Amino acid sequence: MLVSTRINETYRLYVTAGLAGAMLLLAGCATAPMAPTASLNEAKLAIQAAERDDASHYAGAELDEARQKLILADKAVVSEDMLLAERFAQESTVTAKLAAAKTAATKAEAVNKDMSRGAEALIEEMQRAGDQQ
Numbered sequence: 001m002l003v004s005t006r007i008n009e010t011y012r013l014y015v016t017a018g019l020a021g022a023m024l025l026l027a028g029c030a031t032a033p034m035a036p037t038a039s040l041n042e043a044k045l046a047i048q049a050a051e052r053d054d055a056s057h058y059a060g061a062e063l064d065e066a067r068q069k070l071i072l073a074d075k076a077v078v079s080e081d082m083l084l085a086e087r088f089a090q091e092s093t094v095t096a097k098l099a100a101a102k103t104a105a106t107k108a109e110a111v112n113k114d115m116s117r118g119a120e121a122l123i124e125e126m127q128r129a130g131d132q133q
Contacts, residue, residue: 033082035082039090043073043093043096047067053104055103
């Protein structure tokens with residue numbers, strides 16, 4: 001009877017240790033959030049779109065800031081601070097979109113000025129043509 005009691009105690013000890021280890025493993029996995037891959041990809045795409053629109057010429061400061069935020073997001077992923085990485089990735093996306101919007105606005109303003117000059121020149125030409133008749 002002494003041998004069977006000792007086997008039961010040893011068995012219980014192994015089972016308890018195994019369960020405790022499994023619980024610790026599961027708890028460790030549950031607390032480590034996944035990398036914000038979607039947000040990082042969105043930021044990269046927003047930066048690429050702004051670059052295609054020539055934002056470096058029209059909104060260089062904002063584009064540089066978006067790139068820096070993306071670098072900080074990548075560093076946060078490496079240091080396993082996924083919440084910070086998510087925040088920096090989102091900030092990078094917003095800043096890149098701001099750069100693209102400023103670029104579009106500046107280009108539209110330039111087109112508007114060109115059209116105004118063209119309209120003024122046309123009006124002057126029409127007045128000259130009317131004065132000659």
